[in-house]
Amino acid sequence: MLSFILRRLLQAIPILFGVSVMVFLMVQMIPGSPLDLLLPPDASPQLIEQMKEAYGFDKPAWQQYLLWLWQLLHGNLGYSIFNGAPVADELFDALGNTFVLAIPAAFTGFGLGILLGVSAALSQGGPLDKLLSAIAITGVSLPHYWFAIVMVVIFSVNLNWLPAQGMQFTGVPTTLAGFKSMILPVITLSLIPMGVVARVVRAAVLEVMSQEFVNTLHAKGLWDRSVLLHVMKNAAPATLAVMGLQFGYLLGGSILVETVFNWPGSGNLLNLAIFRRDIPVMQATIIVLAAFFVLLNLIVDIAQALIDPRIRR
Amino acid sequence: MTSYAKDTGSEFPSVSSYRDLKVQESPGYWAMVRKRILRDPVTLISAAILLVIILSAILAPVLAPYDPYVGNIMTRMKPVGFEGHLLGTDETGRDMLSRLLFGGRLSLIAGVVPVSIALLIGGSLGITAGFFGGLVNTVIMRVTDVFYAFPSILLAIAICGMLGTGLFNTLLSLTLVFIPPIVRISESVTTQVRNLDFVEAARASGAGSFALMRYQVLPNVLAPILVYTTSLVSLSIILAAGLSFLGLGVSAPAAEWGLMLNSLRQMIYIDPVLAALPGVLIFATSMCFNLISDGLRSAMDVRLKV
């Protein structure tokens, strides 16, 4: 098991390296010079050269890359071109705000998804199965940014129960107003994970239930709940895999929901950085989110292997 | 010598007499799939709705009562059912029905084109990797792993953010987003099929790599890859509209559902129904694709481990 974990850790290194190369290359594709935004249109050639040197843009691309990587490995994410502040501070505040939404959304989405999926599988083919499957497929087909708007119309505009946008606390919510400002974003975010998890769990449970050993358990006279426990344990690896992916999407894909609710999270930060052409912030946000995603996949792999020894090769 | 009493003996007609033999036809796999789909009302209804959406997008110039790009200041933000404007007008007085009809064109293109190109590229790469294994597999799959390290929305947004707005960049970024998952699924089903005895047997018959791929592997991996790919179309539509919604996709004044959703967002306090309309269409289209994908999956009897 230890060697499996070590091997997976080692495999993550070239992937992270590849990710850094890709992010750097993407930035190189940006048309125009990143300094265009900083410099006044009538800047003297001398000033341009000076600025280029200050930001390291005068060096060849591979040197720029190594320099950037070196800084990155030392925990230096660079400084914002827009306001000169260290990117790390801004980014980690934003990430915190993203997590505050992502964690409850994951609990809601995964919990409901598992409940829906198991109930649907147990009533396979019946009216309940059809209803729950319809809910699940709606969850994955809804454009969630639109759903967010619809909810704002209902709960903020018409009923005036909840705030339409904004984060009404810092760090973790302590007041009622703070909690209320979280409700709509969390519901919106949990929609897709709910749908995806429900579909995967339904399929996995049905697959396991069609196997011989379930018949054996029934034949042994085991009552339904403990059979269900066996089934769940066998459906767990597939479920875990999809939950890992979905949690990654909650972190990396929250940009649309954060935009609708004007939530100062990492997605919002990335969006701002894109419109400000603030390259260091863009680079740092993308690479940190990707690194989280890689880490998450790693954890899922290891968790899967812990549950199911067949996965350890 | 004991009996092969049950055996019919050894007098057989010559091979040439078999040339014009009347043989009983058997419904093939695809005929069976067609039969199953024709018995599946949910899939048929989704396909019908989708067909209406596609036809109305194609026929938009004929069907649309107004020019989708020209508004009338006098009739701004009129509600659904307003005289002369069946679905009302938007914030610059353009006819909503006309814009929704035209908007379908860009949204459908953004849904279907990237996935189709990704299917061609990703499918070829994945099947190649799975079929040949070894170093080819390692190179293709490790590069795919790197792309896979980005959540799909993040990757699309990052690429669009770097390249700038516009339809072409949207299509390009979405294509890049969908290649890695298609490579993965194609590689895994191809590896499974390649290890089956019938491929081995065909190899033992002296077939070359190309013939093995064309006649033995491809017909057996196509169904699962297709099923998986159709499920991506709905995601592509949602993502493409999402990019426009963020202002990273096609830009104003183009008629596109996601962009319309964005520009109408300010109107939710005035006329929420109007603001919700483009979203309804995005939802309906993506739902249809998802339901069709599910229908295909059960009709083709595909079990996917994604």
Added chain:
Amino acid sequence: MIGQVPTTGADRMQRILADARDRGGPGQPMLILKDIKRHFPIRKGVMNRTVGHVQAVDGVSLTVMKGEILGVVGESGCGKSTLSRLMMRLVEPDTGEMIFDGDLVDDKVGLTTRRLRRQMQMVFQDSFSSLNPRMPIEETIAFAPMMNGSSRSDAIAAARALLDQVGLSAAMFARRYPHELSGGQRQRVNIARALAVNPRVVILDEAVSALDKSVEAQVLQLLIRLQEEMDLTYVFVSHDLNVVRYISDRIAVMYLGRIVETGSVDEIWDNPRHPYTQALLASIPSLDPDRRTMAAPIYGDPPNPINPPSGCRFRTRCPFAETCCEMHDPAAVTLPGSSAHAVSCHMENEASGHSRVGTNARIAEVTQ
């Protein structure tokens, strides 16, 4: 007594030699394997290092005569299937050579794999997974001839003729798909597929093992008839001693990647010399109530082929094992008075130093 197939008669041999592809003449065996080895690496650990090898086939030498049926018998996991695939060159051997009718099989200097496979074909155990589920069966049968240059219409006509010959009505079955057939019918298709290139040798890898007993008998009879009619040579690989005895002229007994005893059916049956062969024979349930098997002749599972015992592979389960069995690999010894009966056991070798040399020890005496 069930039917016994006579060894290749003179006129049959004449027909075999009349084949334009025959090169070696009557004295040349159809197939010779010389010390063939194939080990599969096992990778493990952080760096994916090779930590060991599954010694699937570990030094097999075997001769297949023209026109005979050679039965290869052994427990599951003894390397029978790998041996079949090695003969077909679906798996490349690590070392050792193979001679087909006098020609060395080697892509550079001898008979190429491609040409070998026009003379040798294989029927796999799993009748379902060995047929392409998306192809009508006549196309599966016609595939190999088409790959070797036949026109489509010729190949299809020949495939339909073959279907009739293997007992499936072409008019009814030609366009069917594998899932529409029963196991026995599918195995008939697999046989027809193997015969489509008009091979001289067919390897039958557990070809009837997965079938119901009644169907198995029908397919066996079909195989025997085809062998007679088409003057074929069979290598019949199976774990089922009764079936092997029924169909074979000669038998080779395999244990853990090696051949331990070869001989004619009668020699093996009436005078088994290797303790493993004796144990195998003793384990056949007897129909005679007076000769009921009282105790299992050997215990335990075969050792792990990753770390096989030193010396004689069978020594860990052999009641006669002594120090010399641990120290030395037993060489194959041809029994006096027989041309074909060879045993790899120290008890048959005067020079081995085994205390029971020449005592003709029987495993039955020890276990009962």
